[in-house]
Amino acid sequence: MKKFWKSYSLVLVILFLVLSLGACGGKNDAAESTYSEDSWSDINKTSKETEIDVETPETDAVGEDNIGVNENGNQKTTGQKLITTSYVDAETEAYDQFMEWMDEYLTIAGGYVENSDVYSYEESQRRCDLTIRIPAETLGEFLAQMSLECNVLQSSRQEEDVTLNYVDAESHKSALLVEQERLLELLSQAENLEDILAIEDRLTSVRYQLQNYESTLRVYDNQINYATLQLSLREVGELTMPPSESWLARAWAGMCQNAKDIGRFFQEFGLFLVVHLPTILLLGLVILLILFFTRKPRKRAQQQREMIKAQQKSALQEMANNVEKVNDNPPS
Secondary structure: HHHHHHHHHHHHHEEEEEEEHHHHHOOHHHHHHHHHHHHHHHHHHHHHHHHHHOOOHHHHHHOOOOOOOOOOOOOOOOOEEEEEEEEEEEEEOOOHHHHHHHHHHHHHHOOOOOOOOOEEOOOOEEEEEEEEEEEEHHHHHHHHHHHHHEEEEEEEEEEEOOHHHHHHHHHHHHHHHHHHHHHHHHHHHHOOOOHHHHHHHHHHHHHHHHHHHHHHHHHHHHHHEEEEEEEEEEEEEOOOOOOOOOOHHHHHHHHHHHHHHHHHHHHHHHHHHHHHHHHHHHHHHHHHOOOOOOOHHHHHHHHHHHHHHHHHHHHHHHHHHHHHHHHHHHOO
């Protein structure tokens, strides 16, 4: 802070000298040109010194305005600026009831659903992927209540520390505000057009940078104040239970699951027959028509086969009789 007041005093002295030169510069053109060059160099010098010497507002930036939360969702006291993101994979048997509870809770807590993707395969097999924004200090309580309303299969948490970036942005913003104020003072005291244009050009650049830092701080404030929850929820007919370590329990659970799979197979097979019944009937009708129109050709073919078999049988019988006669009357 002492450096700041020393720099501020130095700037006042420089401003006084600049104004004195400006007052004397109206007597001749050479003096006016000297005022223009010297005053603008002093502005740039003052701007650089301001950015370097301004103390970092550690207490104001991260001391009282504390939004970080710990593992239980409570506010931290370390002065950190944390962007909290949680990921939860869950399932529920009462999909509509859970969605109503969540909407009601978010309304009371001041949260909102930022993004929603809903998939409905069947009436009892719905799924949604939600991006929820909720005040960081209520995130832990919300997750605890949600674990009672649905079955949480997996959860994770990520915290990004942006304290240094936040403090740096605030420091630049403070320095730019000081420089903007001084430029406005010089602008009100400038007398020639060249100085006015130079100061306004620098003032435009300062205001543009100031808007960028203010926008950055607003984005940080939103991300810090409101935690992000990525929730993937699906509707199931039966909740997933953790496996038991007992051998008998595991065997019984496996048998029950096998029986359920067999029952599900016959259900799906019956569903397949019902769904494809028109196709099956159509194929059956086509087969009957083919059999009807090919009845006579098939009958003639059958008769020909029987006739050929009879001829073959007669020929074999005749050959057998000839062989028998030759055996009975051998040549002398």
